Amino acid sequence: xxxxxxxxxxxxxxxxxxxxxxxxxxxxxxxxxxxxxxxxxxxxxxxxxxxxxxxxxxxxxxxxxxxxxxxxxxxxxxxxxxxxxxxxxxxxxxxxxxxxxxxxxxxxxxxxxxxxxxxxxxxxxxxxxxxxxxxxxxxxxxxxxxxxxxxxxxxxxxxxxxxxxxxxxxxxxxxxxxxxxxxxxxxxxxxxxxxxxxxxxxxxxxxxxxxxxxxxxxxxxxxx
Numbered sequence: 001x002x003x004x005x006x007x008x009x010x011x012x013x014x015x016x017x018x019x020x021x022x023x024x025x026x027x028x029x030x031x032x033x034x035x036x037x038x039x040x041x042x043x044x045x046x047x048x049x050x051x052x053x054x055x056x057x058x059x060x061x062x063x064x065x066x067x068x069x070x071x072x073x074x075x076x077x078x079x080x081x082x083x084x085x086x087x088x089x090x091x092x093x094x095x096x097x098x099x100x101x102x103x104x105x106x107x108x109x110x111x112x113x114x115x116x117x118x119x120x121x122x123x124x125x126x127x128x129x130x131x132x133x134x135x136x137x138x139x140x141x142x143x144x145x146x147x148x149x150x151x152x153x154x155x156x157x158x159x160x161x162x163x164x165x166x167x168x169x170x171x172x173x174x175x176x177x178x179x180x181x182x183x184x185x186x187x188x189x190x191x192x193x194x195x196x197x198x199x200x201x202x203x204x205x206x207x208x209x210x211x212x213x214x215x216x217x218x219x220x221x222x223x224x
Contacts, residue, residue: 002042002084004095004138004145006168007031010043010083012075013057020064022072024048027057031085040100042084044169045143045180046070047100070102071142071178080169082143095145096138097185103129106141108177109155118165123155124181130154131191132183140182144168 010028026043035041035058039050048060067073075081087093106129110121122141124130133139133156137148146158165171173179 001087002047002095002098002100002143003087003093004084004098004140004143006082006084006144008083009167009169010081012077012079012081014077015075017073020067020073022062022067023059024062024072024075025057025059026081026083028083029056031083032056032058035085040086042082042086042098042100042143044071044075044081045098045100045140045182046072046102047086066102069104070180071105074178080172082169084143096140098140098143098145098182099185100143101182102180103132103183103188104181105178106181108173108175108179111174114159117159117161119149119157119159120170121155121157122179122181127154129181129183130156132187134187137187138184140180142168142170142173142180144170 008028008030010026013025013027015025016023024043031041032053032055035050035053037050037052040047041050041058041060042048043060046066048062050058051061052059062072104124104126106122106124108120109123112119130151130153133148133151135148135151139146139148139156139158141158144164146160148156149159150157160170
């Protein structure tokens with residue numbers, strides 16, 4: 001679990017690709033001070049496991065599922081990467097609940113300014129992700145916890161303060177860039193529970209053929 005507050009901008013040292021599997025060696029400094037084998041580190045918002053490390057870099061594996069759903073497959077040596085260690089119990093919770101489980105990628109369609117803020121307009125490659133994006137809600141872009149400023153049917157915008165831009169690799173991206181998107185996990189769980197149909201056993205028990213949660217079901221079970 002992460003908070004979406006980037007600790008350090010690292011860089012890809014080298015990568016090895018075999019089909020849809022990858023091995024990444026990432027240069028870092030701050031996050032290596034207490035690293036251990038098996039630790040989770042968010043790399044551009046993707047939760048990855050440390051399999052080796054030295055004083056200047058760490059190594060992680062990227063499996064096909066991650067390869068297909070993130071922008072890690074497109075990064076090149078020297079490219080800056082947002083890094084965050086898994087949160088510690090008892091630490092400050094400055095962002096929002098971030099799992100490091102990327103839902104998909106998106107295009108940056110515009111980068112502009114609004115007084116002291118920089119505004120990025122984002123269009124997910126899978127339009128279905130927009131069901132989880134709401135104004136003033138939380139969203140994670142390349143591992144950065146951000147607040148949605150505006151949203152329509154196929155795109156949304158985030159407004160970023162200078163400090164956040166300076167301290168993350170987002171400073172190097174503009175229109176035409178590709179970014180990882182993780183939607184708010186709370187919204188995904190609520191949506192799943194409201195639309196879950198159930199398995200074959202549930203369908204056999206329900207005259208209407210499903211286990212969908214309805215207002216009548218909630219009332220029958222004392223929720224209101």
